[in-house]
Amino acid sequence: MTPTGRKPDEGERYRTILETAARLICERGYEGTSMQEIAAACRMTKAGLYHHIQNKEQLLFAIMNYGMDVFEEQVLAPVQDVVDPVERLRQCMRHNIHLVTSGRSKEVIIILHEHATLTGEPREFIDRRKKRYVRFLEDAFADASRQGLLPGVDPTVAAFSFLGMVLWVYKWFKPDGRLTEEQIADGMVAMILPGLSTPAASTTDANASAPLRMVPRAASGEEPQ
Amino acid sequence: MTPTGRKPDEGERYRTILETAARLICERGYEGTSMQEIAAACRMTKAGLYHHIQNKEQLLFAIMNYGMDVFEEQVLAPVQDVVDPVERLRQCMRHNIHLVTSGRSKEVIIILHEHATLTGEPREFIDRRKKRYVRFLEDAFADASRQGLLPGVDPTVAAFSFLGMVLWVYKWFKPDGRLTEEQIADGMVAMILPGLSTPAASTTDANASAPLRMVPRAASGEEPQ
């Protein structure tokens, strides 16, 4: 095929399998989705699917790792160099809410929902990756608290409160509902990260410390539904 | 039955079935728990179990309704007559966190986790019961906002933020971990419900309006696992 050496697949096929499986598992749950259904959705037979993966559990593990990759790239990486801890948390919150509401990454939703499905070493591996995010938030809250920018709440409680608010969104958000992603982000930022009174749109006014690293993300896809 | 009224069971057997099934489903998920396992845990055969219930879905529905009953009795009822909206939210938050952390009501955890498992009319029925709680919180936040006691965030966003913080706890709380239920409650109250600086222990100081209705529940079981 294509003598210049392209080879169209090279793991690309594998990634579409992960995405297809993620879509189904996100809709019906891990235990509620059969390998048969996943194979059919990939337009394959079950045996064909098993040519690419080892077993169902490893498939879930791969999906979750893929989801963690996406998360770290879209939420963590863009903000980790922001100097002001409160601004860091604000931007982080916005990115995280966007990730959950955009509905583009079913893998992330699966990580959230199937938090107790994996066991043993794979479970611990994913938990370690999650824990890194918790630590990141704890540090930011501790920083902010030390600088007197936020009331001194236990950083762990603060971090999990942040996470709860933001991640719970996947349970109730409707893309065509009354609330837009921006309204939710603005509201939640206002609730636990005081500061700027008009936080949306022009984020360029307040962060005197880290004017770089502003995310371009907006303006792309994101149709209602 | 039995005109003198005794009849040892009278639905008591049914309730222990619900509780046993809830324990298993809470641990392994709805789809991951077989009727065989539930029957065995009730020290019955599967056919024996089916003598008491109609089918698996109806069993889940019954568990969820039972959970909503417990929730309304332990969280909603004790606080709904508190006049000050912020104090109402504070007490509500504490009761709700207690319900989730005490681990006594697996049914409530199932309601949280299996939010998309039921379909059709049963699903809508449970959703309607949940919606009542959301409305209760929205009203409280709107009240507080109108009285200038809280910053004016959209009441729906505020309500779901409250819920996210509080309910997400089921995903990470460890009874024998560093954080106690009280520390979590104090921290979360401090984060979104400003006011009293030492809020724990004596809840008798703030509610000038409804000194009754305080729950006795405490002091019983609740070992650190």
Place this chain on the structure above:
DNA sequence: CACTGCCTACCGACCGGTAGGTAGCACTGG
């Protein structure tokens, strides 16, 4: 006798997973 509460024994469907075969391609030696 009727009824409750539970049993044994079984149903068809489906589960995750595999054995073994094959079509199509790239590469090689002659």
Place this chain on the structure above:
DNA sequence: CCAGTGCTACCTACCGGTCGGTAGGCAGTG
């Protein structure tokens, strides 16, 4: 140029086991 070899990407057919659910019986109690 082309047969042979090896490999990838699938397939059909099947495995033992389990799923949710049921028919029908039977012992105990009123």
